[in-house]
Amino acid sequence: MESPSASPHRGRIPWQGLLLADIQIINDSKPIEGKELVLTCEPDIPGVTYLWYKDDQELQEIPDRLQLSSNNRILTLLNVTREDTGIYECEIRNSTTVIFRNSHTLDVFYGPDTPTISPSEENYCSGTNLTLFCEADSNPPAEYSWIINGQNEVPSQELHIPSMSTSDSGSYTCQVRNSITDLSNIAVKNITVHGAVIQVSSTTVREKDSLVLTCLTAQPGLSIQWIFNSQSLQLTDRMSLSTDNSTLTIDPVMMEDEGEYQCEVFYLNCSSKSDSVSITVKALESEDTHLLPGAIAGIVIGAFVALVLLCILAYFLYCSKTRRSRPV
Template sequence: MEVSSEFFSKGCTPWQRILLTASLLTCWLLSTTTSVTIESLPPKVVEGENVLLHVDNLPENLLVFAWYREVTSMKLVIGLYLPDYRTSVKGPEHSGREILYSNGSLWIQNVTREDTGYYTLRTKSKHGEIVSNTSVFLQVYSPLFICGRPTTLAPPTIELVPPSVPAGGSVLLLVHNLPEHLHSLFWYKGLVVFNKVEIARHRIAKNSNEPGPAHSGRETVYSNGSLLLQNVTWKDTGFYTLRTLNKYRKKELAHIYLQVDTSLSLCCDTLNSDQLTIDAVPQHAVEGGSVLLQVHNLPEDLQTFSWFKGVQCTHVFKIAEYSIATKAIITGRASSRRETAYTNGSLLLQDVTEKDSGLYTLVTTDSNLKVERAHVQVSVNKLATQPVLRVTDSTVRVQSSVVFTCFSDDIGISIRWLFNNKSLKLTERMTLSPSKCQLRIHTVRKRDAGEYQCEASNSVSSKISLPVSLSVVNE
């Protein structure tokens, strides 16, 4: 049954019993009853999912109950339900995706960001009394939602995969936390952003790449922002910069330092073995642990060295300095008092936090006043927390669809899906969201029944969710 918006906007006019009931809904007063509760299932909803606004403690012997958009406007009616007639009536705010159930719950299919907002349930007894008035706020997140935290909470970061690459090999500069509403992205060789050193750019709307002046023919830019370097040489050693631009003209920068390992060279293109280099030990540290920035090939006639947080070698960012003349190590303005510098050039970071992540620079000077610089990337992560897995419906019919969503409070994690304790093999009927935190199964079949889990992992640890069972029944 469907009723026009004109009907819902009128006052309390006398109609037949069903229509009279509907019109009375627009004249209700607020109730002080608080026994009715509403819960969103799942509690966090991503675009494209289905959501159930589940009602508990629905009063008995009701004449009618109705669902509204917002809290104050009683004209924004989604629909009402008449228990005695087991009939629902669609309102002007009904989009064709909502279903009202006899227990008071509201089912919304294929939600969009526009569905975000307040939803209000009102009930009226057969004695004409207002029984309850209860509201709930529904937040619908973007598909870029990273399993519990929006990507906008974290700036873009870059990871080297593999972390060490020999000359002649390939390395992926893997991007994490691309911003929402992305318009385009640009890759540059070096720290400075200007046209001459632009490697390539990617335009989101056209899904197209354009090579820049610094493109050597060995670079590939992907739509997820990552940059692949093939057949690297020692000349590829250095900084790489990612610049992102969203639809609102907001810009963000991220840097990574690539050190080509010539000791593992796959070809004859090698670099001087005496080059100043630094290794982070371990490469990926746990928050609260320690990281040793181990220096190799200090100049034999070393006179001074200085450590800096970041790439700007100024007093503001200096952690420590050493002079062979005084044989003294002096702490700098950027020292957190958790660093220890050694005369062999190495730097120990203790009790590290996520804020210690980033680039560190070592500057050395020899007796001929020759200056050398080396950089190292430090990565610090918290231990992964256990994710929570939700499913739109634990029992579905054959040929229907179902959505699983993996939620985590962690930033910068990767998601892996498991089915019956084994890694899930995706079929043509399964799709993952861009962040992989959402799994949708189309045209469900009997063989899809079983236990599903998701694993959230970062560079230092991983956790697996509790299993969620899916039952599949015949139509």
């Protein structure tokens, strides 16, 4: 009975044998890019013609790339590339008839290529979410992992860090590996997280004294604004800002200046707020009306001594008066 695969092929006469040709890979080696691969067409029959096809195109020798043995039975790919992936057919024929024919799908293993990390943006503001995606061309698909600042390996193709802070700045390395080719590759992205912090000598200040708040940033922004109790700070005649708005001076401080202060720095693509700093203002009256414990103790001791002296004086006066009133 004729095999279903014996249909006409590129105008050739259908084969009429009882066996199929067999394509074998020498030493059962894996088709890995960059290595040599040898295919043989079996069986070995004297006096016949062997032909090779790839994706329906007949193969011819290519120097330094493709070699055929003297009788064409052995096909050697000297330097396998991923473009060699495809359907290979081995055909055995006599002068007029196709005797055997069979096909083999060659899947070339390659990579991983140098990975790419997206998005390309490298500057972020604190409080924003970071999502990095790594991709590398590889067959089979690569295994992915992330290394952050040289440590904390995370096995994932996608890396997500919510609500970043300035401590999240650093190098983000995507590492890819192909378990078949036993090759690996990396890509590195340097991330800078912009943030702000308020510097102040003391969070407690006396009324009538001066207060200086400084907004510090790792990278200079386009502009800076100050926030007081969650509202944009309204400057008074007691307040002044430096040329770049980074330093706020209040002189003299009043009770209404007590509250929460923040600075917000604006960059090209985002803005970043500092953590709030709570300023406490001590009223002058509180220092005048409240005595220190040492002062209170001094007053008590002084009153006791005065009382003792008064008692002694009264005793002597009494004794003196008693002596005068006695008859001589």
